[in-house]
Amino acid sequence: MGTLLLLLLLPHPGALADADFVARTCNNTAHPDACRSLLGSDPRSPNATTVLALANIGLDAAGGNARDSAGTMHELSDGKYAGTTEGDALLQCAQVYGNAVEDLDGAREPLNSGAYGDASLLVSGAEDAGGACERAFADRGVGSVVSDVDQRMAEQCGVAWDLIDLLDV
Template identity: 50%
Template sequence: MHCTVTLMPHAAFAVMAMATSAATTMLLVLVLSTSSTATLPVAMADAGFIATTCNKTHNDKCVAVLTANPDSADASTVSDLAGVALDRAVAAASDAGAVINDRSSRYGGTAEGDALRVCSGAYFDAANDLDIDAHDSLGSGDYATASRLVSGAGGAADRCEGAFAAAKVSSVMADVDQKMKERCSVARDLINLLIPPK
């Protein structure tokens, strides 16, 4: 009887410890699953907002251009998305400049090298128009000017391709020029959504 009495507290303690451990585990699972589902609707809402906004532009590159930039997830207005798209266009112009420098060293003294010099000037102007003037216009609410500047900057790709066509050689910038055109068209189309109807 004495043994039974001394064993009972140990058994009771073991049962209580198991119950406490199970309760802690259940609480931890509950907290983790709640925090996971709490973040899920936000991510879904961001994707939904981007898709809905892009549908209004009728630009089939819009979603891909925006979702390639993590900053899009923080956007809550069309103006925010237009700013992200403009940043992507600025990056495309800057990347083009780096590519032109690299490829110029390989094509020095050739017709391709001459065309690359035309591309260099076109992209230099485009980068300035986008990074300075278009940003300023978008920030001040002058959406018509911002749209015009972005459209003009996108024309750098056409001027670059035109230089290769005039030299009667294959373009060594086709991939870069295509990316520039896509990014500028997305930025322009999003900015156009901000222009009040007349």
Template identity: 35%
Template sequence: MALLLLFLLLSAVQHSSADANFIKTTCGHLRFRSDVCVRLLELDQRSYAATTNEELSNIALDIITNNYTKVCNFLRDMASQHHGEPIQDPCDQCVFYYNEAVQKLHDAQALMAKKAYNDASLLVDDAVNAPNSCESVFSGAVIPSPVKQTDAYLLDDSQVTRDLIRLLIS
């Protein structure tokens, strides 16, 4: 679990202050969570070459889509490793939620390419339900969630991505 979280959070590269300023300026347009926005975008070095809000929105969407997929795969592996144990059912349920979210995020990527920003932001907003639903499943089963901290980051990152996309809506 700790390795998964570390993998999701660490990968920022050195960059020039001019590149970082565009990221900070764009993130500053969000009403809140600008620090989360900067952290998220700094995970992908393409952010430093971005020159438009649309590029940064697409990069953020790519990041969360990849991270949702990784969490889904992690939970799928955990369910198969713990077949017949109490943790299997909550993991399987979370895989269902994350699979749905990943599909919505892929659909949002297609909508972004068509410049259907409002519809894309709504799909990202729907995907935000996966981390919350997953945590509810583990809580209801009275089993500690193996992805609790990761779910919290994904929730924040998804909300930031949605808000970045909403900056594109006129």
């Protein structure tokens, strides 16, 4: 009975292998720390057994971030920054991030059908949302109030792109 209880308390070897798979996969990307952080925050990652599954998780994370960011920017433009130059830039950013959501959602089909180059192009376009948003502020001569959001967008899209790139060999 004590042995059975001890066996139940030990980590399952399959779970360790899955965590190792995520770590090994991330180590093959251009941004291993960001990859481990992004995938580590998703409860599906330990159960993933293919790079394609991890790429879909990365795409989900980037898409969710873009969707949330677009909403936040729209709220800020109507709220705290309503009627200001920053508010105008935020409206433009919300549009850019809305386009990024469409690109990331659109990348799902080519990713899962093996058209990795097409999926990569869409993710790359979405990754540019942060830079376009920063330019919206710079073009108006004001400092960005969402630099951290723009940086996170670029990082998450970069991880999704890296994972897709691993498939395109």
